[in-house]
Ligand SMILES: Nc1ncnc2c1ncn2[C@@H]1O[C@H](COP(=O)(O)OP(=O)(O)O)[C@@H](O)[C@H]1O
């Protein structure tokens with residue numbers, strides 16, 4: 001080894017190759033989750049800039065984000081205050097949040113990667129234009145950045161005069177689209193049909209608070225879960241009532257609210273058997289988990305939310321009228337039981353394990369009650385028809401007036417267990433069911449009623465007629 | 473006893489069928505239409521079988537029909553003896569069908585509204601549809617089967633539709649009246665298909681033509697193609713100039729042909745193709761409905777489609 005070589009041996013480069021870095025970062029995230037990350041940033045911006053009054057009311061009224069895309073580009077624009085230059089300078093464009101960077105209460109962003117990951121997921125060229133009340137700037141990530149392994153450190157930024165009168169907000173435009181994004185953003189794509197539905201679901205509670213999202217010109221309408229609450233105007237009313245199970249607690253900085261109940265009347269045996277026909281199909285049943293207003297899991301019917309263990313049966317169509325909502329809120333997003341893609345729960349967090357036991361307790365009230373009504377579901381129909389179904393906001397309000405019982409231990413846990421109406425089980429009846437050719441059923445129906453009626457009606461009438469005869 | 477109305481009483485349906493035939497003619501270079509297996513619910517007269525066989529000479533044709541007495545009529549009305557007259561329902565067909573290389577054209581012309589299972593079986597079929605196959609589905613936009621308070625049934629019906637298709641939206645009374653129901657069903661269908669067959673470069677589902685019309689009941693009909701992106705692009709480029717195409721899941725076109733008497737039709741046709749709708753209404757002093765502007769709009773629609781309005785005399789002779 002010559003001395004000349006020795007001199008050279010001082011360090012080795014450790015810069016990641018761009019290609020490797022970019023693909024590692026984006027491989028595990030779906031396109032829609034990546035875009036939801038951008039939307040989350042808008043909401044975070046709104047939370048950061050909203051007035052004191054709106055903070056007190058927890059309102060997002062007046063804030064919006066508009067998403068547009070086609071085969072050439074993706075654009076998201078908002079009026080949520082813009083990116084403060086300080087944040088841009090310190091970490092907004094860094095890959096991950098540096099130690100010590102501050103976060104604002106109640107926002108959804110956490111690891112400091114969402115925006116960059118979304119950009120890389122979609123394209124290879126990007127402009128971020130921010131108009132904040134103090135500064136306005138344009139950051140460009142050029143196509144060449146992606147090709148140059150040595151180019152790390154900074155992106156070009158141009159300073160602009162902050163606008164006085166017009167709204168403050170951010171525009172992110174992504175072009176040089178990746179193949180997957182190109183297909184997804186094309187006319188008539190399946191993504192165009194499915195993405196608004198995903199936003200409607202994930203953003204249900206944010207939209208309820210006044211935040212508005214438009215996608216290619218169409219406003220996203222929220223999807224609310226409603227749960228049956230008998231006599232909400234009289235919360236202290238006693239007796240057997242169809243009401244939900246309610247639970248509240250606060251562990252350190254995390255507030256928890258759980259509600260579970262019937263979202264519709266109980267499906268009859270026939271409806272349970274015929275999944276495709278059922279007006280009460282199962283896809284709206286199960287648990288929905290909300291973290292800082294963002295729906296992170298919806299209509300879950302698996303072990304994740306307590307189904308199928310600890311005394312809770314597996315999900316089955318007969319339980320398709322049971323639905324529940326679990327809400328976690330915290331100033332520190334890191335303490336919420338949510339995965340980094342924000343579409344799923346982190347079941348390993350202690351707080352979640354604890355709350356899940358309560359969720360199971362509530363769930364059991366309704367699986368048991370459903371079982372008690374087995375075969376007699378239709379007897380409850382007229383009662384359900386008259387009842388009120390409340391959404392989360394209304395449920396929380398009504399829950400304040402219920403008599404919640406304190407549970408021992410930490411966290412100030414309190415719960416309300418409903419006393420549901422029950423079917424007295426004296427088994428003097430049996431269900432008759434049989435299958436016949438549709439054409440024959442229609443023939444008999446014509447014969448009996450001169451018109452087509454339901455098979456159930458036809459069968460029952462046949463039976464009743466012969467019963468009359470037998471009794472003669 | 474009610475006989476199903478013959479085609480010549482359903483002007484818009486007839487026009488729509490003629491347009492379907494025209495679409496197939498246009499596709500004929502890209503898809504071997506005559507070599508396709510054709511599966512459909514032909515009803516007692518099997519008219520679509522006659523038309524398609526007449527135009528392209530298809531041999532492999534299968535009728536789905538669940539009523540034995542209808543089949544007895546089909547035996548007499550069938551345009552050629554190789555048509556297989558099954559007593560299978562659409563769901564039987566979907567269940568039995570196994571993807572093979574034989575090119576396929578399927579038309580599920582549903583008569584009764586039973587959207588949930590119809591859309592779900594359509595999606596199931598699309599999942600195993602052969603590449604470059606054509607699937608057409610016709611849905612009835614009747615809503616009275618959803619019942620509801622007789623004085624104001626729509627709000628309750630909307631709730632039922634939301635319960636059925638809650639995944640695809642929150643529907644209100646305004647979404648399910650006779651005027652809007654087809655657009656609503658179209659949205660639901662699109663979302664359901666998008667979920668069942670998500671796009672990949674090798675396989676996607678795109679519309680080629682979609683229409684809504686009302687011959688007494690609102691009807692939605694959508695013709696789709698399944699295949700690789702590049703080949704679908706070719707077809708789309710070809711169809712771009714055809715005014716009756718409906719690509720990329722755009723909103724369905726409305727067909728609303730007035731039922732003109734033969735004399736009226738001849739009088740109007742003589743002024744075409746040059747005269748505008750307003751001009752025709754003025755010149756002939758022909759007001760088809762009470763309101764003047766409505767008459768003009770109806771005439772506009774007639775002008776758009778008049779070349780496809782068949783002369784029924786020929787059929788009924
Ligand atoms: N639309 C926006 N409005 C306001 N600020 C934004 C917007 N988009 C991004 N930012 C800022 O950029 C930062 C980085 O975003 P991101 O990479 O998603 O990380 P995180 O949201 O986890 O902090 C955010 O914290 C936020 O301060």
Ligand SMILES: [Mg+2]
Nearest residue numbers: 041109114115
């Ligand atoms: Mg973020």
